[in-house]
Amino acid sequence: MKVIITADHAGMTIRNEVKNLLDEMNIEYEDTGCSCEYSVDYPDYALPAAERVVNGEFDRGIFICGTGIGMSISANKVKGIRCALVSDVYSAKLTRQHNDSNVLAMGERVIGPGLAREIAKTWLETEFDGGRHANRLEKVASYENN
Secondary structure (H helix, E strand, O other), rough: OOOEEOOOOHHHHHHHHHHHHHHHHOOOEEOOOOOOOOOOHHHHHHHHHHHHHHHHOOOOOEEEEOOHHHHHHHHHOOOOOOOEEOOOOHHHHHHHHHOOOEEEEEEOOOOOOHHHHHHHHHHHHOOOOHHHHHHHHHHHHHHHHH
């Protein structure tokens, strides 16, 4: 698995925690997040990273900002992205099992580094169940393609 991770100025602490996790899990990644403390615009980071997931350069993405909302909204504007904003481990598991999410969004001002780490680990380790869930995703993709 290859992961792209990105963050704006408000997601740098969690981004670093998730990068440590990816290192421990021996998962290849690229960090395209900002390295500044001044305010930047989350779409400038989310949109190019989401495009790189869709074009197959990365299998999945992890996007972090203050609440995760801006990153999630931006990523979901890219055709083919299924970004889930997650603040708990249960949702992290189900968004992979049922929705085959390919981008995880988290908010640093909402959750702490320890929980972010648990969420990311669960999300990375959980597989898509397929079956009836695949039928649902086909309906979403069909709508998206029209």
